[in-house]
Amino acid sequence: MSNLIPHQQPSSFFHAQERDILAELLADKRSENTRRAYDKDLKDFFLSVSGHEPNPQLIIEFLKLERFTAIALVLQYKAKLIEKGLAEATVNRRLAAIKSLVKYAQKIGKCEWSLEEVQGEKAKAYRDTSGVDRDSYRAILEGCDRSTLQGQRNYAILRLLWDNALRRGEVVKLNVSDFDAEARSLTILGKGRGTQKERVSLSAATVEAIEAWLQHFPNWGKDSPLFIALDNVHHGHRLTGNAIYNLVFEAAQKAGIKKRFSPHRCRHSSITAALDATGGNVREVQKLSRHKNLQTVLLYDDARLNAQQKVTDLLSEMM
Numbered sequence: 314m315s316n317l318i319p320h321q322q323p324s325s326f327f328h329a330q331e332r333d334i335l336a337e338l339l340a341d342k343r344s345e346n347t348r349r350a351y352d353k354d355l356k357d358f359f360l361s362v363s364g365h366e367p368n369p370q371l372i373i374e375f376l377k378l379e380r381f382t383a384i385a386l387v388l389q390y391k392a393k394l395i396e397k398g399l400a401e402a403t404v405n406r407r408l409a410a411i412k413s414l415v416k417y418a419q420k421i422g423k424c425e426w427s428l429e430e431v432q433g434e435k436a437k438a439y440r441d442t443s444g445v446d447r448d449s450y451r452a453i454l455e456g457c458d459r460s461t462l463q464g465q466r467n468y469a470i471l472r473l474l475w476d477n478a479l480r481r482g483e484v485v486k487l488n489v490s491d492f493d494a495e496a497r498s499l500t501i502l503g504k505g506r507g508t509q510k511e512r513v514s515l516s517a518a519t520v521e522a523i524e525a526w527l528q529h530f531p532n533w534g535k536d537s538p539l540f541i542a543l544d545n546v547h548h549g550h551r552l553t554g555n556a557i558y559n560l561v562f563e564a565a566q567k568a569g570i571k572k573r574f575s576p577h578r579c580r581h582s583s584i585t586a587a588l589d590a591t592g593g594n595v596r597e598v599q600k601l602s603r604h605k606n607l608q609t610v611l612l613y614d615d616a617r618l619n620a621q622q623k624v625t626d627l628l629s630e631m632m
Contacts, residue, residue, distance in 0.1 A: 333369045334376070338417045346482070354410035361390055376418045380426035387411055387431050401434035408433055442616045444582025445570060450475055452568040462529060463543050467560050469522040470540060473499075474561070474579035476516045478587070478601050481557045481576035489527070490535035494520050511603070584613050593618070 335355060339348045359367040359375075375383065387408070394404045408431060418424035445453075454471055458464035473479050483501045491500040491510075497520050500510045515523075526540075527533070538551035557576055565574030572578075580602075587598045588610075595610045604610055 332421075332423070334372050334418055334421070334423060335367055335369075335414065337421075338414055341417065350406065351410045351413065354407040355414060357407065358390055358411055361393060362386055372414070373423070376415070376424040383426060384428065384430055387428055391431065395434070405433040442581050442585065442613045443572075444578045444580075444585055445565075445572070445574070446582075447586050449568065449570055450579075450582055450586075453564050453570070453574075456564055456567045459525070462526075465522070465526045465529075466540060466543065467564060469519070469526045470557060470560065471564060471579070472516075472519045472522045474576055475583050476519045477513055478580045478583040478603075480580060481554050481561075484540065484557060484576075485552060485554050487539035488535065489533050489537045489539055492523055492527070492539060494524055513603075581613070584610070585617050588614050588617050 335352075339352055342348045342351065356366050359365060359371060363371060365371055375386075378386070390411075391404065391408060394407060408428075412428045412431070415424055415426075415428050419427065444450075454468065454475075457468040457471065459468055470484060473484060474481075477499070479501065486502045487499070493499070497515045497517070498512050499515055500512050502510050523539070530537070540552040542548060542550050542552055542556060561576050561579060562574055584598060584602050587601050588595070591597050593614055595607060595614055598613075599607055599610045602610060602613075
């Protein structure tokens, strides 16, 4: 073991097969992204403090440390992260992974202390809500060659990202059965909603775009993915989040967009344009964005209005 986690002689307890608490913790998380992030962050923690990747015995040793030794260990790790110059959000995410491990261990009777005393760094969420203006996004849509199958698929996805401000993870999970052309609606599995789906209304243009894509697959079953890969290697498989990221990035480059564009930038663009179109009606736009916290939508509105610039100009004129 490292000099940070005191070496303990393995007892007879360790000769029995340990519960894989990390595997149980990850299995308890619904989101694949959360599982992946926790796995990565906990590996970083144990490598940093012990020189080894986490395994059942190492995790049990950590959880059996004396309370103040464990807290000191985590605080030393936090100090190292800050020393490296990592962003507050990254530091907080890694601390959250460790806290989640300890909390889960408490729940199953494998740990007697908590990490409540370990505070995260103050971070400002959604610092950059910039996207592109409506003319730029129109150029992205017009760049889709809708005479081709790929162009029709990409156009339908790009319309969903703009008209409904969908997240790429929500697009990835869509099945054919989620689309109701007659009701002009889509049933999505939203972020942080578990298995509970919600219905969103679609524009006529988006319905038309999805119908144009689906007409090429008349025999698809209800549980078939709504969007599939078309390349030779992955043809017919559900389109991945990375694939959606790449198609958005390439469509933006083709349209001459200089900034690095992504599906989340599409969402930023859509929400900002919606605030412009509704005269800053944040409650209406919250229905579009599906943010649980209205304060998040207000951050977009503040960035859109740039109130600070107005006040700065007023002060300047006084001189």
